[in-house]
Amino acid sequence: MQSPHRILGPSRRTLLLGAGATAASLAAAGATAGTAAASTATSAASTGTSAANIAAGNNAAIDAAAIPSPDTLPLTGGPEFPVGLFWPPHPYASTPERFTEIAEAGFDFVISGNYAGDGNIFQYQLGLARDAGLQMLISDDIQIRNMSRWFAISENPADFLTITPAEAREFYTRARNAYGPFSSLAGFNFYDEPGPGWFGTLAKALAVSRELAPQLLPYINLFPSDDPNYYRDFVDVVQPSLVSFDRYPLLSEGREDANYFHNWAIVRDAALRGDIPAWVFIQTLAYNGHREPTAAELLWQVNVSLAYGAKGIQYFTYWTPEAARGEGFGPALITVDGQRTSRYAAAKKINTTWLHQVGRELKPLVSESVVHANETPLPNGTVGFTPTELVTGVSGQPVVVGTFRSRDTAVKDRWLLVANRSHSASTRATVTVDPAKVSGVEVFQAISQQFAAQRGSAVPVNLAPGAATLLRLKVR
Structure with a gap:
């Protein structure tokens, strides 16, 4: 059993997103920065140190900026309940037919991934999403991750592995200009599962995003954790537009994660604290220590999450990660070779006959x-x-x-x-x-x-x- 005061990780999402770096120099920098961040996160989690204290010095330099209401942003705003997916079709399988297939299953948005790390591929997929009536959150390793994950933002040029606020604005401007012309761009994926040591830089990165493109959603997904301070500090320091987390409760041998509800209760409290939406990932596949969900187990995860106040549902994963990635991934909604599984049909039924309908009722409440x-x-x-x-x-x-x-x-x-x-x-x-x-x-x-x-x-x-x-x- 995990310690109730420890961040759980790394998760499957972190390992999958690790494939996103497309340049060796950035990958090396990311590994170094990630190690430092992980060390800070582990220290903070184990000692109970508040991320607000860790980031206090960095946050002092942030200019006051208007924080758009979630009601005005893509996905969090409007009457429609957002239903998204992670690990979409890979670049070779990114076709109009495949993106139509996603939309027909009742999905509203796609979080980029599955070896799509090139700007040209992102633009191509944004065009496919636009034509299919979908939106996308782009995980751009070259621009966005340079200002939010691979490097910290600091005014002091002597700091190790940092960029200045001006450089952060330049990175964001390039990403905004490259992808902003596409109406399907909902926002950017800034960081998946940050430790509390990164909260100060993420606060600055989100301030840049809100300054330069207040109409876009700055997205961050958090670790599963049994420590309330992790989520509270995230809300207080980063001042995010939503709280998203992943925890997959369907374990092998028919067991449930004993702390699944505990984690949900903590996230619910944090979302209410910040008066922002709570989003969650649901498990669609088997992997090491976890079983393949039935249709009823997909529905159960959705409905338990709605009862706990979820304002957005995300599926992990849509396309199946290939065997070479390790972790024993089983078939998700779509197999590695592009075949629909029974869970595609189950997800389609849930999304199109229940989740969107009941979600419209619950979203404003x-x-x-x-x-x-x-x-x-x-x-x-x-x-x-x-x-x-x-x-x-x-x-x-x-x-x-x-x-x-x-x-x-x-x-x-x-x-x-x-x-x-x-x-x-x-x-x-x-x-x-x-x-x-x-x-x-x-x-x-x-x-x-x-x-x-x-x-x-x-x-x-x-x-x-x-x-x-x-x-x-x-x-x-």
């Missing part, structure tokens, strides 16, 4: 609480159900209940996302409300995208493995 009902013992980091002034009981079999409210304080209604705790068995539960406080309960119908009124104050909930339902409580 604020996560108020998340509890586990009828589960003994409670998983680490979870909170058991206790009656509230609106919901007096949740009886029956185990479910995860996320409660949401409107940002408009004049709206008193509440929304309940009730998710099956099991990904292998159907479940039955009953949600009981106080009729003196709740005038009615409505159930969301994904097909019609309407809420249907239910009779009585006790609402039965029957859920297939991994499934969920959305209730709206009409509060008096």
Whole structure:
């Protein structure tokens, strides 16, 4: 079992993204800088040192800049719930047909990767994405990573492996000018899984991004971790536009990651702290120590994440990494040689018949609480159900209940996302409300995208493995 105060890593995403460097000199610089950052991160995680203290000196030089609201940015803004993927078709398989295939499966955006590291390839893929109605987050190792990962940003030219703020602006300007003409550009992937020692430089890099292209999303994905300070410091120091993390809970031999819910609870708190969206990656494939998900297990990861307040879902991976990468990767949604697996069909069904529909309802809402009902013992980091002034009981079999409210304080209604705790068995539960406080309960119908009124104050909930339902409580 991992220490509850240690960052978990490196993850599979880090190893895959390591393939992105396209120049030997940059790779060497990145290895040196990455080693230094990893050392700082390990030290900070093991000693409890705050990243805010680590980065305090660097952040003092940042000019005050307006931070765009997530509501105004690509993917985080607008009514549509963002559904993305990592490890897209490789350059030889990047065709109009393949990008159409992605869009038809209900995906909205693509995070570049799978040996696409050349500017010409990025521009070609951006054109394919535009024509397919997709957006892209570009992982540019030559420009963006030079200002956010391979080198730190410092005013002192004597500092080792650093660039000046002016040089950072020049790098970003080149990337913006190269890819900005494409309407499919949603933003840039600045760093995958940074240690806290990098938070100061990332704060400066995001300030540059917001100064030069406030309309683009600056994207960073974080380590899985059981340390709340890691995510809190990220929010406080970097002031990001979202909190994204990856943790893959489906272990070999039918086991679950015992701290999956704990990690989600920590990320949820951090996102609420910064009033920014929380995104998560879900596991689509087997790899060392992890099993191949069933269709119900894909759905379960999605619905548990929605209950915990997710405002964006990302799939790891879409295309299957080849065997030479190691790590024992099994087939994902698309095999190494381009064949669809059963998980492609499952993801398409989830995305197009449930996730987008329920996501539109949940995206503008604020996560108020998340509890586990009828589960003994409670998983680490979870909170058991206790009656509230609106919901007096949740009886029956185990479910995860996320409660949401409107940002408009004049709206008193509440929304309940009730998710099956099991990904292998159907479940039955009953949600009981106080009729003196709740005038009615409505159930969301994904097909019609309407809420249907239910009779009585006790609402039965029957859920297939991994499934969920959305209730709206009409509060008096």
